[in-house]
Structures are given as structure tokens and as C-alpha cells.
Amino acid sequence: MAISTCAKCEGHAFERALVTPLRELRSVPVLQCANCGAVVGTLESEAAIDGLQKQIGAIDAGLIRIVKALQGQ
Template identity: 35%
Template sequence: MAYSKCASCNSTSFESSIETPKNSRYKLQFIKCASCGAVVGVMDYYNIGALVQKLAKKMGFDI
């Protein structure tokens, strides 16, 4: 089985942090190396799919 590694330091430990980038109105969830802090991925703060499904149900759609 392959393990994910940090491209900067080869660590296999990661953490997430929620931050608002400078000049942005939106929060993002950054996936970072727990050892050196290098960002390896970025995700939306909110689960967009869940929000759309909740809105659709309020509008009467059967999803």
C-alpha cells in the first residue's frame, strides 16, 4: 500500500487548519504537513454538496 508523503520533507503526518486568505471573504480548509507546514491541498470550508442538498429539500425537490 502506498502512503502519502510531503513533497518538501517526506513526512507522512498531515493536519488540517481553517484559514481565511488575505483579501478573501471565504474560509478554506488547508491540508498541511504536520512536520514542516507545507500546504499539500486545499478544500472548501463548507461541504458544498450537503448545502446544495439541504437547499433542494427546502425548495421541495426529492433528492
């Protein structure tokens, strides 16, 4: 079995963290090297996915209202 290795420092320990990108209001869940902090990937949390589903539902509802309004003209 292969051992995961950090590309920057060759460490083998990783941890979850929250990173806020520049000019952003929300944090992004990431997987980072426990030794040097280099980000090796992003993690999608269930809460983030639920939030996106709610946003998509609201957009869909708005589009349905628009279509109904246009059909009524």
C-alpha cells in the same frame, strides 16, 4: 501500499487546517503537513457545499423572476 509524503520536508503526518487567503474574508479548509505546514490540498466541507447550493438556488430564483417579467412585457 504507498505512504503519503510531503513534497517539501518529506514528512508523513498530515492535518486539517483553515487558511485565509490574502484579501479574502472566508477561510478555506486545507490538508497540510503536520511538520512544516505546507498545504498539500484543499478540503470541501459539507457546510461550504450547502452554502454554494443556497447561493445557486437564489440565483436561479432571480433568473426565473427576470424571465417571467420579460415574458409579461
